[in-house]
Amino acid sequence: MTAHRSHRAPAAPVQRAAQLVGIVFLVAGVLGFIPGITTDYGSMTIASHESDAELLGLFQVSVLHNLVHLVYGLVGLTLAGTAAAAHSYLLVGGAVYLVLWVYGLSVGPDSDANFVPLNSADDWLHFALGLVMIALALALGHRRPTRTSGTGAQR
Structure with missing residues (x-):
């Protein structure tokens, strides 16, 4: 009896990073809908x-803010399927978060333009997330790991 080997290549580090970031966003989105973990839950608005x-x-947070986290998480898990897509998710997603950081700093907390909504803690978290996502993309690249065979080709 021969052992069956998977022909599926191992996930590249950039794919694992995109999966991790996606899971973090999913968890944040879910937690935003849980009373107690989210304070003043009864005052939550759609946006x-x-x-x-x-x-x-x-x-x-708002319903919109939580839904954005959930969608961002699902997109991350989906794009983690290939190294190139995972790299793009981290790079572009990080850039989007840096733009969101600038936006949050630019609009006042009581402005109608603050529809997500964002407060100072959100702004600085978005800055950190943007930097981390871009750093992961640049550090890990979008290369696939190379396959090595310990005993040569087996058929």
Whole structure:
């Protein structure tokens, strides 16, 4: 009896990073809908700066904000399927978060333009996320790991 070997290449480090980032976003999105973990849950709005709900009592959230986290997480898990797509997710996604950071700093917390909503803690978290995602993309590249055979070709 011969052992069957998988012909599937191992995931590249960039794919694992995209999976991890995707899971973090999914967890944040789910936690944003859990009363207690999200303080002032009853004041959560669909969108707008008038939502007083805060994830972990720190990050201002709304239904829209939580849904964005869930979608970002699902996109990350989906794009982790190939090294090139995972690299793009981390690079482009990180850039989007840096743009969101600038946007958050530019609009006032009580402005109608603050529809996500974002507070100062969100702004600085977006800055850190953007930098980390871009750093992961650049450090890990989009190369596939090379296959090595310990005993030569087996048929």
